[in-house]
Amino acid sequence: MSTLFTNARLIDPEAGTDAPGAVLVQNGRIAAIETNAADPARLLRAHKVKPEDATEVDCGGKCLAPGIVDIGVKVCEPGERHKESYKSAGLAAAAGGVTTIVTRPDTTPAIDSPETLEFVTRRAQADTPVNVLPMAALTKGREGREMTEIGFLMDAGAVAFSDCDHVAGNTKVFQRALTYARSCGALVIAHPQEPVLSAGAAATSGKFAALYGLPAVSPMAERMGLDRDIALLEMTGARYHADQITTARALPALERAKTNGLDITAGTSIHHLTLNELDVAGYRSFFKVKPPLRSEDDRLAVVEAVRTGLIDIISSMHTPQDEESKRLPFEEAAAGAVALETLLPAALRLYHAELLDLPTLFRAMSLNPAKRLGLDSGRLAEGAPADLVLFDPDVPFVLDRFKLRSKSQNTPFDTQRMQGRVEATYVAGEPVYRRD
Amino acid sequence: MSFEHRHLLGIEPLKPHEIAAILDLADEYVALNRRPEKHSDVLAGLTQINMFFENSTRTQASFELAGKRLGADVMNMAMQASSIKKGETLIDTAMTLNAMHPDLLVVRHPHSGAVDLLAQKVNCAVLNAGDGKHEHPTQALLDALTIRRSKGRLHRLNIAICGDIAHSRVARSNLILLGKMENRIRLIGPPTLVPGQFAEFGAEIYDDMREGLKDVDVVMMLRLQKERMDGGFIPSEREYYHRYGLDADKLAQAKPDAIVMHPGPMNRGVEIDGTLADDINRSVIQEQVEMGVAVRMAAMDLLARNLRAERQAKAG
Numbered sequence: 001m002s003t004l005f006t007n008a009r010l011i012d013p014e015a016g017t018d019a020p021g022a023v024l025v026q027n028g029r030i031a032a033i034e035t036n037a038a039d040p041a042r043l044l045r046a047h048k049v050k051p052e053d054a055t056e057v058d059c060g061g062k063c064l065a066p067g068i069v070d071i072g073v074k075v076c077e078p079g080e081r082h083k084e085s086y087k088s089a090g091l092a093a094a095a096g097g098v099t100t101i102v103t104r105p106d107t108t109p110a111i112d113s114p115e116t117l118e119f120v121t122r123r124a125q126a127d128t129p130v131n132v133l134p135m136a137a138l139t140k141g142r143e144g145r146e147m148t149e150i151g152f153l154m155d156a157g158a159v160a161f162s163d164c165d166h167v168a169g170n171t172k173v174f175q176r177a178l179t180y181a182r183s184c185g186a187l188v189i190a191h192p193q194e195p196v197l198s199a200g201a202a203a204t205s206g207k208f209a210a211l212y213g214l215p216a217v218s219p220m221a222e223r224m225g226l227d228r229d230i231a232l233l234e235m236t237g238a239r240y241h242a243d244q245i246t247t248a249r250a251l252p253a254l255e256r257a258k259t260n261g262l263d264i265t266a267g268t269s270i271h272h273l274t275l276n277e278l279d280v281a282g283y284r285s286f287f288k289v290k291p292p293l294r295s296e297d298d299r300l301a302v303v304e305a306v307r308t309g310l311i312d313i314i315s316s317m318h319t320p321q322d323e324e325s326k327r328l329p330f331e332e333a334a335a336g337a338v339a340l341e342t343l344l345p346a347a348l349r350l351y352h353a354e355l356l357d358l359p360t361l362f363r364a365m366s367l368n369p370a371k372r373l374g375l376d377s378g379r380l381a382e383g384a385p386a387d388l389v390l391f392d393p394d395v396p397f398v399l400d401r402f403k404l405r406s407k408s409q410n411t412p413f414d415t416q417r418m419q420g421r422v423e424a425t426y427v428a429g430e431p432v433y434r435r436d
Numbered sequence: 437m438s439f440e441h442r443h444l445l446g447i448e449p450l451k452p453h454e455i456a457a458i459l460d461l462a463d464e465y466v467a468l469n470r471r472p473e474k475h476s477d478v479l480a481g482l483t484q485i486n487m488f489f490e491n492s493t494r495t496q497a498s499f500e501l502a503g504k505r506l507g508a509d510v511m512n513m514a515m516q517a518s519s520i521k522k523g524e525t526l527i528d529t530a531m532t533l534n535a536m537h538p539d540l541l542v543v544r545h546p547h548s549g550a551v552d553l554l555a556q557k558v559n560c561a562v563l564n565a566g567d568g569k570h571e572h573p574t575q576a577l578l579d580a581l582t583i584r585r586s587k588g589r590l591h592r593l594n595i596a597i598c599g600d601i602a603h604s605r606v607a608r609s610n611l612i613l614l615g616k617m618e619n620r621i622r623l624i625g626p627p628t629l630v631p632g633q634f635a636e637f638g639a640e641i642y643d644d645m646r647e648g649l650k651d652v653d654v655v656m657m658l659r660l661q662k663e664r665m666d667g668g669f670i671p672s673e674r675e676y677y678h679r680y681g682l683d684a685d686k687l688a689q690a691k692p693d694a695i696v697m698h699p700g701p702m703n704r705g706v707e708i709d710g711t712l713a714d715d716i717n718r719s720v721i722q723e724q725v726e727m728g729v730a731v732r733m734a735a736m737d738l739l740a741r742n743l744r745a746e747r748q749a750k751a752g
Contacts, residue, residue: 210633211448213548213569213608283549327527329547331568 002026003051003429006040008059008390013363014067017392023064025386028428032382058284059390062423065362066341066378067099067130067387069369070162071189072243073318074336075101077123078116079108082285083408084320086120089340090128093362094433097389098316100131102369105142106164112137112148114156115316121151121157129432130425131387133373134160138177138188144168147177150184158375162189162243163288167197167225171232178238187242187372192250193291202423203351204292207348209279215331220295226250230257230264239263241372245274245311246294248301255310267313268302270339274346275299275412285326285333286317287412289317303355306364313372314364316343320408340407342413348393348420358393376428386429393420437465439738442746443555443562445614446571455613459581459590461734462727466581469505469730478737479508482539487529488565489515489545494700494725495574498548499542502732508540509677526550534558539743540736543567561739563732566605572697574735575699576609578728580617582720584696585727591618596649596690598624598680599658599707600669602631606699607658611637624648645680649689657682657698660707673706683709684704687718695720 005023010033012018021035024043032043044054070093076083093101103120105111111120117136124132136158143166150161161181169192173290182190183410201217209216226242230253233240245254245266257264271289276296280287282436287293294302305311319336326333339346347365350356370378377385401414425433439454447455468474485502488496496512503510507538515529518740522614524532526545533541534557541562543551548568555562566572575657584590595614596622601607601623614621621639623630642648660676670676682696696712704710 205631205633207633207636209609209630211637213567213571213605283552324525327525327553329545329550329553329568330527332551373483 001429002031002054003057004040004044004061005057005064005183007061008064009061010035010360010380011063011065011362013367014379014381016359016363018358020061023380025356028386029158030380030382030384040231056220057074057280061071062390062392063358064388064390065358066366066380066384067389067425067427068097068365069100069102069373069375069378070098070316070318070343070365071102071313071369071373072104072253072283072315073101073340074106074169074296074320076103076107076320077120082408083322085127086123086132087127088405088407090130090132090148090339092338093130094425095405095422097391097425098130098340099323099387099389099425099427100133101340102133102135103158104223104372105135105137105162110137110142111135112140112142114149114152117153117156117158119330127157135162135189136163138163138181139168140175142166144170144173147173147180147350150181150186154184154186156226160187160241161187163191165191167191167193167195171228174231175236178232178236178240182238184235184294187239189243190229190296191244192222193231193241194221194226196222196290197221197224201292202288203280203296203311204277206277206295208280211373212280212283217292219249219298222247222291223250223253226406230262232264233257237263240265241313242266242314244269244272244291244317245305246302247298250320251305251310252300264312265312265368267315268306268311269315269317269345270346271337271412273303273306273314274301274349279329279412283330285328285330286337286410286414288335289319289337290335291336303350307356309363311422312364314347314361316340320406322408326410336410338404338408338411340406341404342411342418344389344391344400344422345399345418346413349418351393352419356406365377367404386426388426389422390424391420391422395419395421410426440742441739442742444573444643444739445552445555445564446573447576447609449574450616452616453581455616457575458577458731458734458738459584461737462577462581462730465730465733466727469726470738473505477507479503479506479540479740479749481742482508483537484508484542485538486510486511486512486542486565487515487533487544489550489729490566491516491544491593492544492565495544497650498725498728499565499732502729502736503540505729506733506736508736512567516620518636526554530554530557531571534560540739547725554636561574561743563735563739564629565593568605568693568736569603569608571609572605573609573620574728576613577735578724578731579656579697579699580613581727581731582697582724583695586673586720586723587653593619593654594622594652595619595654595656596624596651596652597656597658598645598648600660601625601658602629603661604658610626610656611639613665622648622652626670648699649686652690653694655682655687655690655694655696657696659699659701660703666737677706681707681709682712687712696723697724699724
């Protein structure tokens with residue numbers, strides 16, 4: 001079983017290169033890569049593959065990159081399967097070039113015991129064409145009172161522990177959970193936010209929120225939350241990832257923590273990279289996310305932090321919500337947006353705006369998340385799993401939310417012009433999506 | 437006269453000449469309201485529904501009277517006691533009402549933006565009677581009419597808005613309206629109730645009331661909600677009155693002919709001295725109530741004209 005991808009534009013986030021070449025895939029793994037390959041068939045000869053045993057995929061000069069590893073995807077099983085199931089999430093991921101989804105435990109009930117974790121793992125394996133790695137809650141019911149069975153949950157396959165958007169108000173409990181997690185070598189993913197200051201907020205405080213009369217939170221609440229977590233890391237030495245850094249003011253603290261050698265990484269969401277608070281105009285609840293969209297200055301600072309690598313990871317923060325949860329006055333409407341299918345087209349806006357190049361985007365979407373979770377995917381390298389996305393970065397289209405594969409269609413990009421889309425997605429060398 | 441809006445959801449979308457058009461028409465309705473026979477039939481045959489998702493006596497009565505004086509069939513629905521309690525969503529309520537073919541829908545809701553949302557789902561004219569902390573356009577219009585009649589103009593005035601700006605839709609709508617008409621606006625209050633962001637709208641912010649009132653033409657007081665007085669935003673009622681309550685002494689800083697306004701209901705002895713509120717030489721609080729009916733008649737008249745024109749265009 002061999003596949004030869006020819007005539008491709010190879011995006012290698014590890015080497016930071018964007019160059020024409022060919023890739024040979026054998027037995028689900030990348031067997032060989034040749035850049036500037038004038039004679040791709042040479043790869044076959046070098047690996048003693050008969051031409052008739054190999055399928056050739058002519059990429060037509062389009063981009064071939066390591067598949068996206070998306071940390072923080074919400075699939076609504078158990079509890080709200082009408083919003084998103086493993087089946088629909090898997091189809092959406094495949095269509096979006098996402099080859100590994102790392103699922104959130106903020107379901108109903110929360111995924112906080114080995115039994116629930118085994119249930120979702122079974123559901124995921126049965127229904128999903130892409131890789132699914134589950135996270136588990138850090139505390140029972142995500143309530144911030146008692147820690148979960150971190151050891152058993154790791155044995156059952158949990159790759160990280162998070163209470164998602166529930167910030168532990170009780171610092172002592174959080175400190176103990178971090179200490180215990182460290183002894184297991186577990187990665188803790190937290191939502192840096194001062195919980196009291198940000199309670200009830202629907203917008204970021206500023207001129208816009210003042211004009212619209214929305215309950216707002218100062219962007220400073222994020223830095224305060226991050227500062228506390230960094231202090232706890234100094235105390236405990238835990239492995240820590242901040243799910244979303246979205247403000248300029250939090251960046252110096254993050255930089256200092258990294259310089260001081262703490263085991264800390266940070267992510268941000270595609271929405272905070274591509275939208276700002278003004279997009280909410282007219283109380284459009286599809287633009288309500290958590291934390292709320294920020295100012296344009298913050299957005300640009302966060303994009304720059306992704307470029308320099310201070311912010312390591314871009315996530316979709318895929319959060320399906322049904323129409324009923326969104327068709328409410330802005331304050332009452334549920335937060336969150338679906339983004340598995342729009343992650344790459346939205347990220348390409350940053351490429352077309354000449355803010356980030358393609359290797360940098362895939363470093364943040366594929367390489368870094370895989371590294372942080374200890375996976376060998378996310379790379380365009382010999383021996384790595386052949387989880388690949390083939391995309392055309394230039395083709396324009398208008399997004400129609402009713403064509404999304406997610407069961408929920410709450411995307412802020414509806415009717416917007418996008419540029420660039422996925423042509424095909426491969427998991428372990430096998431096609432899981434092809435654009436018709 | 438040009439007023440090209442389907443709804444009156446806020447002051448923000450209005451142009452200065454449209455604001456003037458409403459006020460001009462309202463002037464005519466003030467005259468009508470002062471006649472012994474105060475009735476017109478411009479809204480005859482139209483149905484007006486007042487939906488109040490939040491308690492209101494004064495605004496609801498004003499809208500009801502305005503509709504009745506213009507000959508509309510008026511119905512009041514006290515929404516806080518009805519279907520919302522049964523779990524019906526705002527959209528469903530709107531669709532249900534829409535099926536009854538109302539022509540004018542007057543809505544008050546505790547959440548910012550809720551009236552905009554509702555207006556998207558119905559095919560009649562919607563008037564915002566106050567949405568959360570967002571806008572209360574008819575209050576700003578009646579305040580503008582009161583100022584214009586009292587001062588003879590609605591531009592180049594120094595106007596102070598005092599008190600709980602942060603939680604006030606009245607303050608927002610007034611700030612926008614008076615700004616559009618090119619007045620200088622000062623916001624006065626403790627910083628917990630006057631967020632600095634309002635400076636970005638071109639207002640000057642004062643936390644010293646005496647300084648802020650210096651040489652103003654108009655003093656607009658705002659109501660301080662009881663629930664803000666418990667130490668969360670200000671230390672106590674009496675300290676607030678001492679620092680920000682309007683009395684003759686503080687008012688002496690303003691121009692000698694400055695007028696005093698209040699949207700009501702007043703907390704005498706909290707934000708305003710009782711004697712001052714009753715002083716007919718300074719206080720225009722009763723006029724505000726009178727202008728309220730006239731402005732609402734004007735707004736509903738204009739929206740009904742557009743609605744009829746739209747329906748005629750569709751039919752023909």
